[in-house]
Amino acid sequence: MAAITGIGVVSPHGDSHEAMFAALMRGESAIHKFTSDLPNAKPAAVASAAFEASEWFTPLQLAGVDRVSQFAVAAAARAMIDAGAAGMYEPARIGIYVGCGMGGGSSLEAGYTSGLRSGRVPPLTIPAFMPNAPASHIAMRLKATGPVLTYSVACASSAVALGEAAKAIRCGEVDMAIAGGSEALLVPGVVKAWQAMQTLSVFEPGRAASSCRPFAADRSGFALGEGAAFVVLESPERARARGARRYAELTGWGLSCDATHLTKPDAGGQQAAIRNALAVAGLEARDIGYCNAHGTATRIGDVVESEALNGAWGADIDRLRVSSTKSMHGHLLGAAGALEAVITVLALEKRQLPPNACCETPEPACRLNLVRETGAAAPDLNAAISSSFAFGGTNAVLVFQRA
Amino acid sequence: MSSLKQLQDLIQEKYKIDPATLDPNASMLEQGVDSLALAEFLFDIEDHFGIEFPDARADINSLAGLAQVIDEIKASKAA
Numbered sequence: 001m002a003a004i005t006g007i008g009v010v011s012p013h014g015d016s017h018e019a020m021f022a023a024l025m026r027g028e029s030a031i032h033k034f035t036s037d038l039p040n041a042k043p044a045a046v047a048s049a050a051f052e053a054s055e056w057f058t059p060l061q062l063a064g065v066d067r068v069s070q071f072a073v074a075a076a077a078r079a080m081i082d083a084g085a086a087g088m089y090e091p092a093r094i095g096i097y098v099g100c101g102m103g104g105g106s107s108l109e110a111g112y113t114s115g116l117r118s119g120r121v122p123p124l125t126i127p128a129f130m131p132n133a134p135a136s137h138i139a140m141r142l143k144a145t146g147p148v149l150t151y152s153v154a155c156a157s158s159a160v161a162l163g164e165a166a167k168a169i170r171c172g173e174v175d176m177a178i179a180g181g182s183e184a185l186l187v188p189g190v191v192k193a194w195q196a197m198q199t200l201s202v203f204e205p206g207r208a209a210s211s212c213r214p215f216a217a218d219r220s221g222f223a224l225g226e227g228a229a230f231v232v233l234e235s236p237e238r239a240r241a242r243g244a245r246r247y248a249e250l251t252g253w254g255l256s257c258d259a260t261h262l263t264k265p266d267a268g269g270q271q272a273a274i275r276n277a278l279a280v281a282g283l284e285a286r287d288i289g290y291c292n293a294h295g296t297a298t299r300i301g302d303v304v305e306s307e308a309l310n311g312a313w314g315a316d317i318d319r320l321r322v323s324s325t326k327s328m329h330g331h332l333l334g335a336a337g338a339l340e341a342v343i344t345v346l347a348l349e350k351r352q353l354p355p356n357a358c359c360e361t362p363e364p365a366c367r368l369n370l371v372r373e374t375g376a377a378a379p380d381l382n383a384a385i386s387s388s389f390a391f392g393g394t395n396a397v398l399v400f401q402r403a
Numbered sequence: 404m405s406s407l408k409q410l411q412d413l414i415q416e417k418y419k420i421d422p423a424t425l426d427p428n429a430s431m432l433e434q435g436v437d438s439l440a441l442a443e444f445l446f447d448i449e450d451h452f453g454i455e456f457p458d459a460r461a462d463i464n465s466l467a468g469l470a471q472v473i474d475e476i477k478a479s480k481a482a
Contacts, residue, residue, distance in 0.1 A: 058418075058419070059417065059418045059419045060418045060419075060420065060435075060436065060437065060440050061437075063437065063439050063440035063443045063444075064439045064440075064443060120446070120449075120450075122443065122446055123442040123443060123445075123446050124439055124442060124443050127439065
């Protein structure tokens, strides 16, 4: 297990994880309209992150640093500041574990656009878009010289990163891990590609904020989000010894692959990841009080996830409160697992459950005890899970317990 | 406007570096400009002047040296 001693975010709900959680508890959606000037562009609903790069980089330092790496540096540095852990460990004993689905999408798109227009591609296109750039920029900023790794597992990327970091802490490979994810794909070509796949929510003028409706009868897909979330992990003993604040402990991690279809989810595979995570934590399903669901609000995805949870919880399913906060912050893809892990950790710490927003009429086929109210208190909450299910079939589930 | 002055304006505009703090005759790399930033700056220079740097001159990294190369290219174009 690993103690979570620091949190940092760049989120659609702002730069403070406390303010973000408070906004989520009030049920506030950060989703809004996105338009582009591409031919035949249709508006989409997205959740963007307000970000001021100059707070973290000089203009000279920004050369070849994509927005995805800027987010990563800011969120990871915030987590380190929050942990008060600077200088506590040897650089070689610090590891960086980053989930990122697609790397620097805006740099790649700008490079191709420039190449098509003028035949000239900016010379830093490659270092800017390579998916492991965010991890490397964090390592340089925080002077971490241990394992610096990137996990690109689509929507499970950063949940996998947190799990792998916790393993490295447990086996003593590193003394401190900075783990999380970053994604910044709100660029015209990428949005259009997601629209082409028919997975994004239907855009309705004036209703952008409520366009992502997980587990609702009238759901129509997800809204793309951008941002980064990082946590600092240490062994509970070390964290206690240095008197660090412990938000919660990451006690279980479970991985599985459906091995059935590239994009179609599979309840059996998801259930296997849940069971694996519970087994590592040494818990039974009924010990878990809250699930921050993957809940992408696609027609098929939510029903399959409900089936997986019902399979794992059986008769105890009503004891499990469930919400998909993607209804408010959108789908951060490679950063989703980390952001939702942070929300789960804060839910445990505060014993409050963020709502499954925008769900006026629940989908009858999803038999789940959804958190439909805002400001829900959970005085007995001791353990929670966060689920992330990826295109490619990889499923990642994390178990957190109160410190 | 001389090529050197244009380069100084360009570097001020793009990187907010006061030209007075950058010795035009010394290597920019040795004055704290990262090699990646320099590669990006050379690309911007090509855009700005509408020229292409010959690979043989890729080792030049002082502002005065770059200005001289630019002037040579412009002169050969004009000839």
